[in-house]
Amino acid sequence: MAVVITKGESWVIKEHSIANYTQYKIINSISADIPESVSEKLKKNPKIKYIEEDAQVQIAGKPSQPQPPQPPQQITWGIARVKAPEAWNNSTGKNVKIAVLDTGISNSHPDLTVSGGINLVGKSKNNKWNDDNGHGTHVAGIIAARNNSIGVVGVAPDAQLYAVKVLDAYGSGYISDVIEGIDWAVQNNMNVVSMSLGTAIYSQALNDSTANAYKVGILLVVAAGNSGDGNLSTDDVLYPAKFDSVIAVSAVDFNNIAPIWSADGAEIELAAPGVDIYSTWINGGYANESGTSMAAPFVSGVAALVKSKNLAMSSQEIRNALAYSAVDLGVPGRDRIYGFGLVQAG
Numbered sequence: 631m632a633v634v635i636t637k638g639e640s641w642v643i644k645e646h647s648i649a650n651y652t653q654y655k656i657i658n659s660i661s662a663d664i665p666e667s668v669s670e671k672l673k674k675n676p677k678i679k680y681i682e683e684d685a686q687v688q689i690a691g692k693p694s695q696p697q698p699p700q701p702p703q704q705i706t707w708g709i710a711r712v713k714a715p716e717a718w719n720n721s722t723g724k725n726v727k728i729a730v731l732d733t734g735i736s737n738s739h740p741d742l743t744v745s746g747g748i749n750l751v752g753k754s755k756n757n758k759w760n761d762d763n764g765h766g767t768h769v770a771g772i773i774a775a776r777n778n779s780i781g782v783v784g785v786a787p788d789a790q791l792y793a794v795k796v797l798d799a800y801g802s803g804y805i806s807d808v809i810e811g812i813d814w815a816v817q818n819n820m821n822v823v824s825m826s827l828g829t830a831i832y833s834q835a836l837n838d839s840t841a842n843a844y845k846v847g848i849l850l851v852v853a854a855g856n857s858g859d860g861n862l863s864t865d866d867v868l869y870p871a872k873f874d875s876v877i878a879v880s881a882v883d884f885n886n887i888a889p890i891w892s893a894d895g896a897e898i899e900l901a902a903p904g905v906d907i908y909s910t911w912i913n914g915g916y917a918n919e920s921g922t923s924m925a926a927p928f929v930s931g932v933a934a935l936v937k938s939k940n941l942a943m944s945s946q947e948i949r950n951a952l953a954y955s956a957v958d959l960g961v962p963g964r965d966r967i968y969g970f971g972l973v974q975a976g
């Protein structure tokens with residue numbers, strides 16, 4: 631599979647008899663399985679802006695520990711730490727649409743309401759976005775688990791969740807599908823795109839896609855990666871978190887300290903709870919998880935609370951507001967571990 635960027639792609643399809651391809655709207659390009667010989671020819675064609683190999687992306691979670699449900703409903707430490715309950719008097723995320731680009735979301739969890747979605751894994755798109763891993767369901771619960779009598783409650787319990795399945799049952803996927811997911815989010819008028827995934831491989835197509843989505847008003851929130859090495863002189867932030875058009879989120883533990891595995895780098899914008907986070911899981915269950923995968927959805931939820939309170943706010947304005955209200959951690963001012971600091975809803 632390759633992503634081909636052209637200045638008018640229809641001739642590529644005709645000239646090289648490409649039968650199965652995905653046409654993107656967010657960028658002027660297609661992705662398709664093409665032979666090496668065709669790829670070499672296209673690379674030399676001046677009408678092609680660029681052509682690149684597809685690459686894998688992975689969830690940014692750590693090994694999971696599924697646990698049985700624990701009713702009655704509890705406010706987890708992370709939800710309290712970002713001051714979500716204090717914000718609920720003014721906003722619960724109503725009328726804000728959040729696309730979770732992940733392994734899907736459980737379609738039968740009693741603590742989650744999913745408004746819609748799409749499955750982009752495999753050869754053809756379909757509506758089978760049900761989660762077959764658990765990771766996407768965990769992320770979704772952090773954003774918007776229902777405020778009822780059971781399990782947990784999310785940061786923005788009345789926000790509308792959309793399951794965009796771009797990762798398989800093992801938590802792996804392809805950049806080409808992530809681009810298609812961003813495309814879907816734009817076509818379906820999402821307000822926030824939450825991505826708890828990453829790769830160390832740079833993609834111009836993914837960079838262009840997030841930049842264009844941000845330009846048309848979507849706020850993109852991305853896990854920084856669990857690639858931290860404890861060395862501040864090396865930048866460990868993964869893509870797409872590394873791009874200017876997205877908010878890169880690092881993880882902190884109960885003591886507001888970033889674990890060594892939380893990626894550090896100049897791109898880190900906000901920090902959020904990401905160690906021992908209890909949330910929804912598949913099969914109606916709940917689980918404790920750690921990772922920058924868990925931190926990013928806290929920021930997505932807080933963004934939904936801010937947006938819901940003032941629907942006219944642009945994604946740039948929300949981004950500025952989150953940076954402004956964050957509680958500074960670590961060395962004074964913006965830094966490579968915590969960015970502007972711990973995200974705050976209240």
Ligand SMILES: [Ca+2]
Binds near residue numbers: 703778
């Ligand atoms: Ca609940």
Ligand SMILES: [Ca+2]
Binds near residue numbers: 858859865
């Ligand atoms: Ca480092």
Ligand SMILES: [Ca+2]
Binds near residue numbers: 958960961962968971
């Ligand atoms: Ca700081």
